[in-house]
Amino acid sequence: MSLVQVEDLSVSYGARTVLSRVSLHVAPGEIITIVGPNGSGKTSLLRAIIGAVKPSQGRVIQRNEVKIGYVPQKLHIDETLPITVSRFLKLPGGVTAEDINHALAQAGVPDLAKAQLSQLSGGQFQRVLLAHALIGKPDLLLLDEATQGLDQRGSASFYQQIETVRQDTGCAVLMISHELHVVMSASDRVICLNGHVCCEGTPAVVASAPEYRALFGTGTGGALALYRHDHDHDHDHGDHNHDHDNTEAAE
Numbered sequence: 001m002s003l004v005q006v007e008d009l010s011v012s013y014g015a016r017t018v019l020s021r022v023s024l025h026v027a028p029g030e031i032i033t034i035v036g037p038n039g040s041g042k043t044s045l046l047r048a049i050i051g052a053v054k055p056s057q058g059r060v061i062q063r064n065e066v067k068i069g070y071v072p073q074k075l076h077i078d079e080t081l082p083i084t085v086s087r088f089l090k091l092p093g094g095v096t097a098e099d100i101n102h103a104l105a106q107a108g109v110p111d112l113a114k115a116q117l118s119q120l121s122g123g124q125f126q127r128v129l130l131a132h133a134l135i136g137k138p139d140l141l142l143l144d145e146a147t148q149g150l151d152q153r154g155s156a157s158f159y160q161q162i163e164t165v166r167q168d169t170g171c172a173v174l175m176i177s178h179e180l181h182v183v184m185s186a187s188d189r190v191i192c193l194n195g196h197v198c199c200e201g202t203p204a205v206v207a208s209a210p211e212y213r214a215l216f217g218t219g220t221g222g223a224l225a226l227y228r229h230d231h232d233h234d235h236d237h238g239d240h241n242h243d244h245d246n247t248e249a250a251e
């Protein structure tokens with residue numbers, strides 16, 4: 001049974017509809033990447049799934065007692081606030097030192113418990129946010145542009161970490177990619193959102209193509225893949241202003 005089922009979901013802010021009749025499901029252990037242009041409703045979709053935004057139509061059905069870990073797009077920490085990683089991870093309450101060490105190890109930063117939050121690098125901070133989401137032992141991890149601000153190698157390394165987490169815990173992952181055409185190669189499915197579900201499919205893995213190497217070098221360990229939209233189907237919508245065909249390497 002699906003962990004989460006989104007049925008015919010629409011989301012509006014005032015008179016403005018930003019998501020229109022979106023349906024998708026997430027199966028246990030599956031990795032799904034959502035791509036789409038800025039403002040296409042990606043964050044709104046994740047927020048609707050966690051119940052932070054009310055649908056104007058349709059519904060989100062969660063499997064009984066499903067646990068969701070959410071890594072938000074941005075988290076503003078007051079840099080003058082002295083707070084250690086360990087203290088930050090304790091904030092949900094009822095969290096033991098063992099839970100913290102375990103989550104940090106799963107997130108690939110076992111030695112950061114005593115570090116100051118404000119002194120972490122971008123990549124370390126993302127991993128601490130990941131650890132925060134992992135503390136509740138989620139069945140589903142929701143990641144909103146978790147690699148934004150990281151360089152390609154940093155993104156690849158983060159994606160490899162996510163893959164390890166999936167292998168170790170069996171959790172499903174629904175993540176938003178901040179790039180239209182580059183996704184985690186371990187994605188089982190890629191869904192392109194543009195207010196509605198524009199199209200979906202598997203990522204074309206072209207790690208050996210010269211174009212891919214030119215873009216990403218060879219040091220990413222195959223964690224990144226280009227995604228090419230598969231346009232077998234018709235597009236009746238007039239609102240497609242993003243470029244579908246810049247990844248010739250996937251041909």
Ligand SMILES: Nc1ncnc2c1ncn2[C@@H]1O[C@H](COP(=O)(O)OP(=O)(O)OP(=O)(O)O)[C@@H](O)[C@H]1O
Nearest residue numbers: 013014018036037038039040041042043044045073
């Ligand atoms: N709370 C809100 N109130 C009003 N409008 C909002 C709100 N949140 C988002 N929007 C608008 O809804 C649209 C979709 O936003 P959303 O953040 O879901 O898109 P996104 O695909 O995640 O964008 P980005 O890639 O830029 O992060 C945007 O035009 C945004 O300005």
